[in-house]
Amino acid sequence: MREIHCEQIKAAVKDCVLKANLELPGDIVIALQEAAEKEESPRARSLMKIMLDNAEMAIQQQMAVCQDTGLVAVTICMGQDVHIVGGDISEAVNAGIRDGYREGWFRQSVVSDPLERINSGDNTPAVIHYEVSAGDHFSITVFPKGAGSENMGQLTMLKPSQGLEGVREFVVKVVKEAGGNACPPLVVGVGIGGNMEMAAYMAKKALLRPVDRRHPKNELAALEIELLGLVNQLGLGPQGLGGESTALAVNIETYPTHIACLPVAVSLSCHATRRSSCEL
């Protein structure tokens, strides 16, 4: 039995939220540079140059890449042989967020109740997922996601007869309806299968995969490339102001489903897709 103290978790979460909000991941920066080089529209090119300049300025000035520092989704993957000591694990995660958001001068973007809408004042609570499996590993991934893109996500329960064509149509429809709201160029996360909540979870999980890595299954990797081509044909471009760079990548994750179900969830993430992970 391996012991991990809540103070370690709190410190790790704090470091992760600081890094995520201040440094755009390398795979996103490279994808934006490549998209800008390929882009024919001068406006689209210059918008992506501003996005890249902004990412550099954020590091130099230690300011949040985007003012929407988001509601933080935290995924903890832990082995069943890990014993958490020194407090409550979820409280430790929230304490790390509280500290990180204060230290980074990040915006407090959480309301404590969805209907009363009073700001919680410290950007907590996070949305925390626990994935427990054999072993004694412990990793933390933070995914602070802004509402501009989050609000444009959609989920549908297709009929199995609609099949792959139904999936294609739905993904393109969601990207098209999002227009400029989700801050393209996007990362498009697609969750296929499971039940209603698992499809949404898979779509989010897909967004955590670097944009330069295709799905290990050949058919799904090919579908990712095909869907990327389809969404880029929409011509929405950066900020929805026109161009070929509507998305940087389409990432798909799947899960077994019911004989009568074909759930599809699409979660969109903006050009400032921010994520950070660490292992304890």
Added chain:
Amino acid sequence: MVTRRLTTPLTEDEVRSLKVGDEILIDGYIYAARDAAHKRMITSIEQGQQLPFDPQGQMIYYVGPCPAPPGKVIGSAGPTTSGRMDAYTPPLLERGLRGMIGKGDRSQAVVDAMKKHGAVYLAAVGGAGVYLAERIVSVDPVAYPELGPEALLRLEVRSFPCVVAIDCEGKNIYEQVRRKLDVSPNKEELYDEKP
């Protein structure tokens, strides 16, 4: 395509001369307000109370900035999605508001009110919070400090870069993009002018 400079407050004639796709740099004062501040302003209008600022000739920037780190006047400050303010916008346009700055498309009701009263909708670069914060030179609280990041602020801007997304005639860049019309300006670099 030339980059035009505009200084607030704006006259109806100035606003009516702007055309969809124009690139502009704004100087002067603009007001920062988003969801919660709009809700309060509209409640004031409904109850016949005075607004915290006179919208005549002014522009509202849909932004909820990060807190100012030491040595800065403001934290990251890019635009938020404008569509959430659609329901609140026509009464402000009726009271002389000349423009809004945000990101993403607007409702038909907003476009109709813009045409009627003479106002323009500008797109700023979403997600470029540090880049845009650098063009904000001073910040004054105006109202609703208890709303934290959603408080109503007056921002002084220098060379704040925007694109005319919807003009006074209702011509709409997002609609043009959806219809796959060519919207590229004949210019290599936008926003090349430094503040």
